Amino acid sequence: MRGKASEPGGQKTLPVAKRVLELTVNGDRYEVAVEPWTSLAQVLRDELRLTGTKVGCNEGDCGACTVLVDGRSVSSCLYLAVEAEGRDVTTIEGLAETPDTLHPLQEAFIEHGGLQCGFCTGGMLMSSAFLLSHTPEPDEGEIRRGLSGNLCRCTGYNKIVESVDAAAKRLAADEGGTA
Ligand code: FES
Ligand code: FES
Missing domain, CATH: 3.10.20.30 (Beta-grasp domain)
Structure with a gap:
């Protein structure tokens, strides 16, 4: 002390x-x-x-x-x-590949209204990135569990979950397209 x-x-x-x-x-x-x-x-x-x-x-x-x-x-x-x-x-x-671009998760949060004041958003995005790194195609329950340590005081969680789901699907489609 x-x-x-x-x-x-x-x-x-x-x-x-x-x-x-x-x-x-x-x-x-x-x-x-x-x-x-x-x-x-x-x-x-x-x-x-x-x-x-x-x-x-x-x-x-x-x-x-x-x-x-x-x-x-x-x-x-x-x-x-x-x-x-x-x-x-x-x-x-x-998180994004370059400072001038956005990560697909960031794009999805913008497109699906996954943020309002933005205070929680950086943490939400980093937890989402970790989730997708080990569970690339999570279902809704897995997304909610993956973000259970992140609190948002304004948006509500549905739009955040939708955003992560959309990003996961886009990343999976991109992966499929380049395989
Ligand atoms: S500031 Fe670290 S968990 Fe809240
Ligand atoms: S968007 Fe304001 S705390 Fe989550």
């Missing part, structure tokens, strides 16, 4: 040395100095300015901070930055 620097009768807190990490985020290498308790979300937003990763609850409940680490979805508010060293981190900024 962090205490006050000096407090009558209390403990003195010694400064904790920061550690320099090498992180790979969206294919780019970064060096950042972090404290042992710094979350990955803090590094992404405050150091790398990748603010598409949102922090809603900061407790692992809302999913707004979801990113992929080595292809698996994690809540970056609970994931320590030091744990990400040597791993590949993907944020919403790196």
Whole structure:
């Protein structure tokens, strides 16, 4: 626990040395100095300015901070930055193939009204991307379960589920067309 620097009768807190990490985020290498308790979300937003990763609850409940680490979805508010060293981190900024294009999931969310304020959307998209990476053609129940850790306070979930379903079908059709 962090205490006050000096407090009558209390403990003195010694400064904790920061550690320099090498992180790979969206294919780019970064060096950042972090404290042992710094979350990955803090590094992404405050150091790398990748603010598409949102922090809603900061407790692992809302999913707004979801990113992929080595292809698996994690809540970056609970994931320590030091744990990400040597791993590949993907944020919403790196979901599409290039910065000038949209991922099929992003296109489907726009076309099917899967977002309103957008606060949850980055996390929804990253969880959806993880879902489709291991279940390319999910049924409705699988989509709902795949997004069960992501909360939306405005759109309602039906349009989000429709969006993921549409993206999955488009990706499957594209895959079939190129096979
Ligand atoms: S901000 Fe991380 S789960 Fe809510
Ligand atoms: S679109 Fe506003 S929180 Fe989901």
